Amino acid sequence: MTDSETPPKPPLGKQRMARFWHKAKQVQMLYLLVLPTTLVIAVLGYYPKIDVVFKSMYRWNPPDVEEYVGLQNFVDIFSDNLFWQSFQLVFILLIANLFKMWPGIFAAVALHRIANEKLRYRFQVCFVIPMVIPGMVWLLIWKSFYDPTYGVLNRFMNATGLMRFFHFLDGSPGNVETYGLMPRIARYLGHVDPETGESFGIIHNFVAPVFGDTWGLVLLGAFFLTLAIHGSNRHKRHIAGGLIAAAAALPLILILVQKVVVGPGVIGAALLAFIVLMFFLARTLGPKWVLWMFYIFGGLIVFRENYLYLFLLPVAAILISEGIRHGMEHFAAEGVIKTIGTLVMVFGFLLIGFGQTWTEPTGQFAYGAPAWLGNQDLVIPAILFWGFPWVGTMGVLIYLAGLQQIPQDVYEAAEIDGIGPMGMLFKIELPLILTQVRINLIFMTIGTLVSYEMFLILLGPSGGPGNRGMVPGLYMFSKAFMDGQFGYASALGMVLFFLILGLTVIYQKYVKVDK
């Protein structure tokens, strides 16, 4: 319909233009049809996204202040304690999410296996109903549960004796003699005498000098787990190892260089070097490289005190894993490295859990009215408990849809093979809904990183007492709309953007693995 005779006389360029305009005239109605969407996406979608890149380089408080500061905002972010602290919370939430997803999976499987069809259908309808209630209503009702005097939670704990049990675990602050069970364990694992400055326990005398921090153990475990899946190509592994070591050494080099030269140019060069290293890492490792980006990012948080550990730990992990691979056959070595990684990680988590979380009594349980959202030691536990038993009805329905696609004969075959109900769960149902689980996990991860409505509503813009409930998104929000630092908030937005982009890369990789 578009081909028409064109006279061959005008030169080629003009001829093309003429044909273009001819075509354009025919399709101008079509352009009119796509105009509204294009306009809306360009103005409301793309413009703010491009603008944020520029505005991240300004000191900006509209409508008055607007001053170009280059990369200063990013330099400030780098040394902003609250920002790093907010990622610590994100990390805790992500780990918690790994545990919180199980009740939902179990609920879906249980629902799927109920033999009575009528009952199953009724339950399914029941799972839909809570989704109809607006999210804000849920949040506010749960917030009322946490109220110290009126709240249902405290009253339940008082009525059942849970409050006394928590008091037993917690004790009273001030005197070591009155400490409860948990702070005593933590004291045993590691504490510093405030007067003499002497330190006791395994954490200060063994873990901190060797691994930098208890979180260093967790990170080291993660290094091993990732190194285990680096593949069988030795040449590639060595290149990747070198690149990782170089990237991990960057902060050290940056600090050394900054003793001589200071300026945003130096940091820019370091960033550039980092990007180049990551680029080559991505070419050698494939999508797995993203994990290393996150590890180095995590290392920057963990080893703030001493970046030497950020260099030493990955190098040690690489050397050890290569040593193991050298002496062993490929699959056996992979298993050994994985086991080491898991053990180190679990040990790290146990030390953190028992040695560094409940170190001092909160003293909140003694009188039966703990202020869950008003005490800085109770904020994070309250957030983690939020939504007990953590079954998102939406998630259950998504899992259920996956389960219902499992053909009947798979079950029958399994039954003939003599697989029991628990075996069915782990050998059939879980592997077959892995896609749904992954999708759920990925969205949960991105959601944890960017969404902050819940924290804003439960704790206010400053993230509650002691900023304990500060997440990155909320920090951006409060920087902009509480402190009026719009440029700084834009820079925070940029950092968030790159993190989400990294996660999307992972997401692209893992969702495509579809069965």
Next chain:
Amino acid sequence: MPKKINKATETLKIGYVLFVLFFAFIPLFIMIVVSFKTNTQYQTNPFFFDHPSTWQWGNWSKAWDIVSGYIWNSIFVSVLSTLTTISMVLLSAYALARYRFPGRNIIYYGIIASMFLPGTAATLVTVFDLLRRLNLINSLWALVLMGTNGGQIAGVFLIKQFIEDIPGSLFEAAQMDGAGHLHQIRHIVLPMSIPVISICMIMDFLGTWNSVILPLIVLRDPELLTIPVGLMYLEGEYVKQYGEMMAGYAISSVPLIIMFIFTMKTFVKGLAAGAVKG
């Protein structure tokens, strides 16, 4: 499903599902219970209804006075933005699905690519600045406009695919009869793609209905607040009247419940699509 029914495991499964459902419903139950109480009654007995003669029906009427305004604002914003979104999406999806024209791919991939760029989470500041310069601060139209933006991407993606599956001969026959683009959209696309359109509409509607952060930074006047922000401010008052608050929560849940009753199947699909979209 194994055919032999084991009583013990069956009870266990049902028990676990009931346990989960119990916790899913207890907040709603307590919401209703407390909405009939004064603060003193709440403190003495939070878990169950008191004698009906002491029920505080006044809570509900007071809550209605506060919340009804929010509800109308929310309906205004959500309905308007859903309708504009879907009509714009229909126009462009039709053009993109049916015709090849210069720049088509750029436009289409431009729309799809913005799905992978960060949403208002990372660009909140610049979106706010844009709305300020458009003089839309403290106006419900800002929310309508931003709602229109949010729904376009997924809408174009879904509906374009759907239109591509409609047999081309239908359109050609209509063209023979001299039907223009708009005529074809109205008489072919619209009736044939009702299922996907309704899913998109519900997704958009819920997205705008539940949005918190944008209304929070854009709206200033108390009489302009939408439901989520209105409830948030209601909860933040210094002297909390729990009975009124809970009645307000209950009332503001009603519009979605009504919508759900009439469009149950589509509603669940829309919810799922919206949840996966994130």
